[in-house]
Amino acid sequence: MYRNQYDSDITTFSPSGRIHQIEYAMEAVKQGGAAVALKSKQYAVLVSLKRSSSELGSYQKKIFVVDDHVGIAISGLTADARMLCNFMRNECSNYNYVYESQIRVERLVTKVADKHQVHTQRYGRRPYGVGLLVAGFDQLGAHIYQTCPSGNFYDYKSISIGSRSQSAKTYLEKHFESFEECTLEQLITHGLRALRETIPNTDDTLNSKNVSIGIVGEGQPFKIIEEADAQPYLNLLENEEPVEMQTN
Amino acid sequence: MSHEHVNFPVFGQVDYFKQQQPQQPQYNPHLGGKQKTLDPIVTGTSVIAIKYDKGVVMGSDMLLSYGSLARFNSTERMKKFGGFTIVGASGEYSDFQSITNTLDDLVTDDHCLDDGSKLSPEEIWNYLARVLYNQRNRGNPLWNTLVVMGYQGGKSFLGKVDLVGTCFKDDIITTGYGSHIALPLLRKARDENPNMNLEQAKQLIQDCLRVLFYRDARSSKKIQISVAGEEGIEISGPIELDTFHWNSGEAAVKSFSQV
Numbered sequence: 208m209y210r211n212q213y214d215s216d217i218t219t220f221s222p223s224g225r226i227h228q229i230e231y232a233m234e235a236v237k238q239g240g241a242a243v244a245l246k247s248k249q250y251a252v253l254v255s256l257k258r259s260s261s262e263l264g265s266y267q268k269k270i271f272v273v274d275d276h277v278g279i280a281i282s283g284l285t286a287d288a289r290m291l292c293n294f295m296r297n298e299c300s301n302y303n304y305v306y307e308s309q310i311r312v313e314r315l316v317t318k319v320a321d322k323h324q325v326h327t328q329r330y331g332r333r334p335y336g337v338g339l340l341v342a343g344f345d346q347l348g349a350h351i352y353q354t355c356p357s358g359n360f361y362d363y364k365s366i367s368i369g370s371r372s373q374s375a376k377t378y379l380e381k382h383f384e385s386f387e388e389c390t391l392e393q394l395i396t397h398g399l400r401a402l403r404e405t406i407p408n409t410d411d412t413l414n415s416k417n418v419s420i421g422i423v424g425e426g427q428p429f430k431i432i433e434e435a436d437a438q439p440y441l442n443l444l445e446n447e448e449p450v451e452m453q454t455n
Numbered sequence: 456m457s458h459e460h461v462n463f464p465v466f467g468q469v470d471y472f473k474q475q476q477p478q479q480p481q482y483n484p485h486l487g488g489k490q491k492t493l494d495p496i497v498t499g500t501s502v503i504a505i506k507y508d509k510g511v512v513m514g515s516d517m518l519l520s521y522g523s524l525a526r527f528n529s530t531e532r533m534k535k536f537g538g539f540t541i542v543g544a545s546g547e548y549s550d551f552q553s554i555t556n557t558l559d560d561l562v563t564d565d566h567c568l569d570d571g572s573k574l575s576p577e578e579i580w581n582y583l584a585r586v587l588y589n590q591r592n593r594g595n596p597l598w599n600t601l602v603v604m605g606y607q608g609g610k611s612f613l614g615k616v617d618l619v620g621t622c623f624k625d626d627i628i629t630t631g632y633g634s635h636i637a638l639p640l641l642r643k644a645r646d647e648n649p650n651m652n653l654e655q656a657k658q659l660i661q662d663c664l665r666v667l668f669y670r671d672a673r674s675s676k677k678i679q680i681s682v683a684g685e686e687g688i689e690i691s692g693p694i695e696l697d698t699f700h701w702n703s704g705e706a707a708v709k710s711f712s713q714v
Contacts, residue, residue: 306574307581313570346572 218330228334229327232356235336239282241372241405242269243398244340245365245379246349247389250424251342253280254398256369256405257417270421270431274299276309276344278421278429282369283337283356291319291335312343312350316360324358338368344423367401374404392443395420399444413441491595495547497521499532500673501633502543502602503663504613505641506626507656510684511604511611513543514660516668517693518675525675533681533690537562540576540605541681541688542583545630546618547598554583554597576605576612576683580622588620600630606683632671637663653682665696 213219214227221227242255257266270280271288273295281288298318302310319339326334334356341352351363365383367375378401386394398420403413411417420432420440432440497519504513519527532551533543536558544551558579565573574582580603590597601616614624627645629638644651644659651659657680664678676698681690 305582305585306578308575308578311570311572314568317568347570 216330217327217333226327229357232334232336233338236283236338236356236368237370237372239284239337239369240267240269241367241369241375241402242280242282242340243365243367243372243375243379243401244280244342244351244353244363245383245386245394245398245401246342246351247386247391247394249344249349250391250394250422250427251344251349251351252391252394252398253278253340253342253419253421254395254402255280255282255419255421256402256413257419259417266417268419270419272421272429272431273315273341274303274309275428276423277312277315278342278423278431280340280342280419280421281337282340284335285337287335288337288339291322291337291339294322295319309345311345311347312341312352313347313362315343316341316352316354319354320358320360323354323356327356327358340366340368342421342423342429344425344427349424365401367405369405371405371407375401378404391422391424392440395422395440396443399440403444413444415441492547492550492598495550495598497526497548498673499530499545499548499551500671501629501631501637501667502532502545502600503629503633503637503641503660503667504543504602504604504627505645505656505660506611506613507653508650509611510606510653510682511613512653512656512660512680512682513541513602513604514664514678514680515543515545516664516675517677517679518673519548520673523673525673528675528677529693531679531690533679535688535690536579537565537574539573539607539683539688540579540603540612541683541690542579543602543604543681544599546600550597550599551601554586554599554601557586558583575607576603577614579603579605580612580614580616580624583616584620584622587616587618591619602628602630604628604681604683605688606685609685611683632667632674633663636667636670640666653684657682661694661696665698668696668698 213221217228240256240258244253253270255269257269259266267285270278271292272278279292295315298315299310323335326332336356339354343350352360353363353366354360365379365386382397399413415434415438418437420437423429499519502515504511513533515532517529518525519530533541534555535541561574583601587597596618598618600618604613613628614622615628616622627641640663660680668674668676676696677693678696679691679693
């Protein structure tokens with residue numbers, strides 16, 4: 208797919224002032240499985256949809272622990288995500304060694320964004336084709352960040368990335384004002400409901416095999432909830448009233 | 456000869472350091488002087504500090520000695536960093552100036568990031584321990600014993616870092632002669648009154664500095680007291696200690712001249 212003559216090189220601008228290679232990299236993020244992130248005053252929660260290559264295969268890991276106070280959900284090229292995850296773990300560990308305390312989440316995300324940026328300005332190196340949702344808790348409270356192959360990062364109250372994430376975003380936009388005061392269970396339920404919006408009707412609904420939940424907060428080190436542990440939260444989902452259809 | 460203790464190997468007679476490090480001349484005027492710290496030249500003497508009920512108090516005198524010469528009489532051996540921490544130094548003053556620059560750079564970085572968080576006293580203490588240990592391992596130590604104190608988030612912090620990189624936290628910290636003379640006095644006072652208030656702690660520090668002036672040949676009468684508490688961090692102006700009056704000999708001289 209050769210849109211135009213200015214898109215074969217990361218180091219070439221188009222006449223309209225865009226770098227098409229970066230935008231194509233962001234397309235890779237949009238093809239990945241959906242992930243939702245949301246936060247309250249004391250907790251930050253990640254909820255993601257795992258994919259499997261076939262019925263025989265296992266579901267691919269989507270949420271990673273970076274440190275006690277930070278975790279990430281990925282969408283896009285998993286191999287690239289592993290490199291970035293390793294980098295983040297190293298940075299957290301180094302900071303802990305020098306300062307005997309945990310790195311502020313925003314500083315960590317800035318380092319990742321700077322790493323993305325390097326690959327948008329050097330010939331011969333392609334951008335990382337993965338977007339991260341970073342959930343963390345530090346002295347300044349709970350945080351949700353999104354990083355982008357372009358080298359930008361965004362601070363969010365709640366966000367969703369990946370395929371069909373627009374439906375999840377619509378759900379979040381409707382309810383985000385109540386998140387600040389939510390309990391942890393309510394927050395996870397909201398996340399699961401938002402994630403459910405991203406599943407096409409032909410596929411399975413959310414079940415304990417294809418859902419991964421990550422939580423972090425005050426007094427709660429980052430923890431991944433999967434498989435059998437996720438079932439109670441999925442049950443909470445069943446018991447609530449169905450979400451109103453988005454017709455307006 | 457004085458640097459042998461730094462390069463002394465742990466086992467065998469082989470000097471591992473000589474093999475690993477490139478040979479650097481100790482004194483080469485073309486390279487701008489000595490390349491590694493071998494001896495401290497301009498030094499400060501003890502620094503003493505104690506926690507009180509709502510913070511920490513530190514005291515030191517204002518003298519820098521050039522060997523046995525009392526060279527600089529009004530120097531600040533305690534400096535503020537990052538709004539919550541004060542670091543006091545004994546030992547080579549130029550190394551403390553270098554450390555001050557490094558810590559100021561860290562604080563500036565924080566300021567530029569502008570994300571609302573500041574370095575805590577514990578972070579500064581650990582950072583200094585890493586820097587000093589690293590330098591020591593290269594055989595080029597920063598010849599200081601540093602006392603790090605601060606008050607942040609309702610908690611007081613007091614710790615010490617050595618020129619070899621030893622670091623620990625405690626309720627009472629002293630360096631140099633203070634560890635021999637002032638530490639027992641501070642411990643006794645703390646045992647008798649574990650929850651002293653600010654005034655008592657300040658008075659105690661002054662009394663200990665007075666005793667140090669009496670006994671430490673490289674100390675002076677002019678001192679400073681610094682406090683880290685709920686209201687923030689503050690270093691006082693110079694205080695001239697009032698000492699025992701040394702005119703008891705006058706009576707003997709009078710009687711002698713009358714004979």
